[in-house]
Amino acid sequence: QKEVEQNSGPLSVPEGAIASLNCTYSDRGSQSFFWYRQYSGKSPELIMFIYSNGDKEDGRFTAQLNKASQYVSLLIRDSQPSDSATYLCAVDQGGKLIFGQGTELSVKP
């Protein structure tokens, strides 16, 4: 069983729409959760992290965490073509970040 799972996509949304990216994890002891964005051929960059159940908002991005259901999601409002990238979910396990396989997002103008 994979430790961190994401739908690989591709997920295609029109410009201006809300993109919803989901991630589930298997380790109930995990306390920290991260979303990274990776453009093709580049290294990942952090979008945001979340520790507590509920929502955390940063600009157009909202991370949602539900520890009881072991899922974390990322919402991107007013999606732009520049948001087209692969989004990686990462879960802390004892000081190591374990990554999902990533979801490819395509925002169509």
Add this chain to the structure above:
Amino acid sequence: SQTIHQWPATLVQPVGSPLSLECTVEGTSNPNLYWYRQAAGRGLQLLFYSVGIGQISSEVPQNLSASRPQDRQFILSSKKLLLSDSGFYLCAWSDTGTGELFFGEGSRLTVL
């Protein structure tokens, strides 16, 4: 501010040849350091991590090895490359407060 550099950026190596990728971090002391590999179209696989000089933990048994000869230097090596070693190798350091990983620019390895 902290910076991380890794090199070389790209390399093409024949099967059976050796490998050495280097990574250095500046602006922080005693960082936790990591090597990840990303195969084409895949997520990041943790290969090695280090919490201090000479302290290496291996996550995946394979023909790769890592060393940390200095506090802010992390090296990934192989004596004989396999075709399956091709991929995008990423070095990273972590902020012990937030747990966030900061990645280097990556090294793209093609084994032919």
